[in-house]
Amino acid sequence: MENVKEIINNLMINKGLRRKRDVAAFFGVSPQALSFWIAKGEIPPKHLLKLSQQNIMINPSESSSTSSAPGFHPTEDSKTVIDYLMRENVSLKQELESLKAEIIQLKTPSPKDNLLDKIVADSLLICGRVTDGIITEVDGKWKDILGYDDNQLVGHRYDRADLIHPDELKRVWRIQEKLKGTESITESRYCTIQRWKHGQTGDYVMLSMVWDVNVTENKAIVICKPIDRFIGGGGELN
16 A cells, blocks of 8 residues: 555656646546555556556655565566556457458358349339330340340330230230229339340340339339349259
8 A cells, every 4th residue: 555655646746746636637537546546555557557658657766765665566566567568468469350350251241242232233223104105214234134225215115025025915914904994093013023035135034023103193113123133043042
């Protein structure tokens, strides 16, 4: 205890501090914490380190009278600081390794992320009129996925035999007639699967489609995703 008191007294002289609360403020602790240190006769290592970093003597005095004071051990405080620094060094290394592992994990894409990215990248958009089936707007990689330039679609009907597979086309016509012939349906949203012919190869590409139809506004919005781009023939994810 005497050693702690002498360290604090030396600090007050070195820094020109008048009250114990000023000492507590220097260490960044409450006055109660400082009183606990004095009662316990021990200053935590990180606070001893602060004294050392600011070139404030941890040993109270170099005079013979002080160095022989009860409880004074010139090397104990230095050893405490060194032990503290070694523990902090190990702790920082462990934290650094943990952060590196987290960064590697974040940078490594998972199969789920790959699938989601592929689905978003392959999304196609169609906007058109309900009454005559004319496409008014398209967006997405139509050229890459289905071999069409935008001007080959915009201004043309989508419900035509050279675009949609005959089996799906019949269903499209039935839905159109139902929407046009009823006054009770103002909005409709449904999902379907259609085969659209590739504009260059002539092969059919299977599309999963979500239709959002507003009869009142005479507008249909369709989101399409090519199923066979990310599902293989056996149903497995590519």
